[in-house]
Amino acid sequence: MEFFKIRFGNDLDELSSKFEKTLEDMLGIGPSFTLSERAWRPPMDMYETPDEIIIRAEIGGVDREDLEVEISSKAVRIQGKRLAPASGGSCTYRLAEIQYGRFERILFLPNPIDPDKVSAAAKHGLLEIRLVKRPMDQTYKVPISRE
Numbered sequence: 001m002e003f004f005k006i007r008f009g010n011d012l013d014e015l016s017s018k019f020e021k022t023l024e025d026m027l028g029i030g031p032s033f034t035l036s037e038r039a040w041r042p043p044m045d046m047y048e049t050p051d052e053i054i055i056r057a058e059i060g061g062v063d064r065e066d067l068e069v070e071i072s073s074k075a076v077r078i079q080g081k082r083l084a085p086a087s088g089g090s091c092t093y094r095l096a097e098i099q100y101g102r103f104e105r106i107l108f109l110p111n112p113i114d115p116d117k118v119s120a121a122a123k124h125g126l127l128e129i130r131l132v133k134r135p136m137d138q139t140y141k142v143p144i145s146r147e
Contacts, residue, residue, distance in 0.1 A: 039101025040082070046107055053109060053131040060125030061098075069120055069129060073112055076129065079104040111136065 045056045057078055059067065067080040084100040087093075109131070117132035 040099030040103050041105065042103055044078075044105060044107065048110065048133070051133055053111065053113060053133060055107060055127075055129040055131070057105070057127040057129075058125060059122065059127045064122055067122070067127065069127075071113070071115055071118055071131070073109075073115070075106055075108045076131070077104065077106045078127070078129075 042062075043058045045054075047054055055076060055078075059080070059082075062080050062082045066082070067078070070077040070079075079102070081102045082100050112134040113131040114134045118129070120127065120129045122128075
């Protein structure tokens, strides 16, 4: 069984401004004009079933140790890096389309999720994250203490 580093936090909202989120939602593109080290954007799919939200990322060539997934109640942040292979000093590229370097994607979730029921697995160049939905109409009783 393989394990991924998954961090939980509430600070993901600060990582992306409302403007960046609007661009992402409207155009399906990220803010490539911002000052960051992002060199490439792995393609991703996000879909949902009645019980889960599933995210798939195309990460061929990325080592598991170079991946990190962070989850908040509203978003998932996937970051990592793909290292360029050593080509030697005597080669001349005729075609160079494969992108290398750091990447980061923040995906905003359509529903609240249960952070205790998250799984991630990488196989055949795809990272799959499964997030169990939390019921929208679920209520919680709050105990009232005596002063």
